[in-house]
Amino acid sequence: MNMFVLIPLCLGCIILGWLIRWMYARFKLTSIEQKAVRLSQEAIKEAEAKSKELLIETRDQLLKEQQQQEREARERRSELQRTEQRLLKKEENLERKQAELDVQKRQLVDKETTCTQREKTLSEMEENWVRELERVAGMTSEEAKQAIIETLQNDAKRDAQVIINKIEQDAQLRADKLARDIIVTSIQRLATEVSSEVTVTTVSLPGDEMKGRIIGREGRNIRTLETLTGVDVIIDDTPEAVVISCFDPVRKEIARVALERLVQDGRIHPARIEEVVAKVTKEITRVIMEEGEKVIFDLGIHNISQEMVRALGRLHFRTSYGQNVLNHSKEVAVLAGMIAAEVGADRDIARRGGLLHDIGKGIESDGDANHAEMGADLAKRLGEDPRVINSILSHHNDIEPSCIESVIVQIADAISAARPGARRETLDNYIKRLESLEQIAESFTGVDKAYAIQAGRELRILVNNDSVTDDGAKDIAKGIAGRIEAELRYPGRIKVTIIREMRVVEYAR
Structure with a gap:
């Protein structure tokens, strides 16, 4: 073909293709817009439906809450009414009890007045009886009370002293016998030499x-x-x-x-x-x-x-x-x-x-x-x-x-x-030391008797209760201890015991 024919033909084809393509695009755009409009309308409808549903649910919820509050309010009103009724009943009871208490109080006042009058009458009668008894007995009521109390005290002391003496005697007899038995048994069981060793110097x-x-x-x-x-x-x-x-x-x-x-x-x-x-x-x-x-x-x-x-x-x-x-x-x-x-x-x-x-x-x-x-x-x-x-x-x-x-x-x-033969102190020296202790004690004024006991380790002294006081007994003890330290030679310590006591002796004939 001729070039001049092909070129216009190609251009025509291109323009035709572009037109077809533009028309197709225009068609697609129109369909998309229609679809978008349709989707938008559907979305609006769906949103309106959901909003209506939410509104209905919200309205139902509010209604339920309103009903719940009304029900609770009715219950509270009922409880308040019941409480008010109970309070009214209690108030009525209190008023009734108060009235009863007032009546009882008046009765008590009347009884108290009666009792006071009776007490006064009894007091007057008692005073009359006391005066009559005092006239008959020849002593006052206080003297009579004192005499009765003294009699009861003397009888109780005498009976208690008899019981105490009997208990002491029985306990002393049993204790002495038991102590002697234990000591004698122990001495008999002891086997030892009679003469002990003496260190040679x-x-x-x-x-x-x-x-x-x-x-x-x-x-x-x-x-x-x-x-x-x-x-x-x-x-x-x-x-x-x-x-x-x-x-x-x-x-x-x-x-x-x-x-x-x-x-x-x-x-x-x-x-x-x-x-x-x-x-x-x-x-x-x-x-x-x-x-x-x-x-x-x-x-x-x-x-x-x-x-x-x-x-x-x-x-x-x-x-x-x-x-x-x-x-x-x-x-x-x-x-x-x-x-x-x-x-x-x-x-x-x-x-x-x-x-x-x-x-x-x-x-x-x-x-x-x-x-x-x-x-x-x-x-x-x-x-x-x-x-x-x-x-x-x-x-x-x-x-x-x-x-x-x-x-x-x-x-x-x-x-x-x-025990015999245990110690070798001569009898003369032993007796002399005991006599010296007793002589020193008896040379003090107020000392009645002095006894050296426990092999001369203790000096027991009885002083006159009337002529020696407690402080005087302490001075005598210190003085005797000082004299013993200055005048005698002895091993160890010597305990000086002063005994000052009040002793009352009675005989039941």
Whole structure:
């Protein structure tokens, strides 16, 4: 084909295609717009329907709430009405009760008035009767009351005193018999030596020439011995004997044994003395521990510290009026255990307190405390039972016993010290010391009687109740204690007890 024909034909086709496409687009746009309008109308209708539904639901909800509130209001009104009715009824009841109370009050007032009048009448009648009785009896009513009261009191006191005397007599008879039985049984069961050991303080010599060797050149031997042992070696005119003096029984025993060995050996010079004293000191220390452990084993007592065992062992070398203190402590422990078993007390505590009651005598101390206080301090420091500590403190009545075991230890101590052959104090010296105590007490004005008891450890004094007051009794006690300290020599302490009492005795005939 010709070019000129193709070009217009192509252009025509293009224009035709563009027209067809435009018409198609126009058609699509028209259909979309119609669809959008339709959808919009549907949405509006649906929204209107939903709004109507919501409005209807809201109106129904409001209606329900309104009905609920009206129902609650009706219930409240009903409750208020019921409450108001109850209050009205209560008010009516109160008014009725108030009226009844007023009536009762008026009645009570009337009765009170009547009672007052009757009381006045009775009082007048009573006064008339009292005056008539006083006229007939010849005494006033107060005097009659006092006479009746005194008569009743005297009768009651007399009857009560008769009953008390009878009870006391019966109790005393039973207590004395029971105590005698227990003590006698305990003494009979105690098996011990009659004579106790006595520590020897004199060293026998083969000849008087040995005294010079003991003294040594310029006294060096005797000074060395005294310095090492802490004793005083007394060399006098006593033939073939040397006296050793020391307050410490252990030191005295060391010096005695060492001097006897030196005399037997014959070699006496400072070096040899030092060697022998050191050896004897070790031996005595071993003996002390062995004696302490032996007495503990024999008594079956456990949990004793080494310090307490050492103090017990030292008692083996100490004596009291010729009685070995360790043997005495062992006896007291055995007796205390027997008595405790009889009376139902704690046997272990009683035996322990009896063994340790004189433990203070085995303690090395430079203080002025007595052996009971030192022993109690040691027992307290080593954790002993409080009853054992009280037994140590109270066995010489320094304090009051706080338990039955302490009283048992006191009794056992007195039995062991007072049994025949226990102590070697001469009878003359013993009686002289007791008489001196009583004479000092009776020399004071106002003292009726004086009694030395407990082997001279206590002085009991009865004073005249009329001539001596309470303060005067205290002054007498202090004065007697001062005189005893100044004029007498005695071991331990002496307790001075003043007794001032009013005693009335009557006899029924």
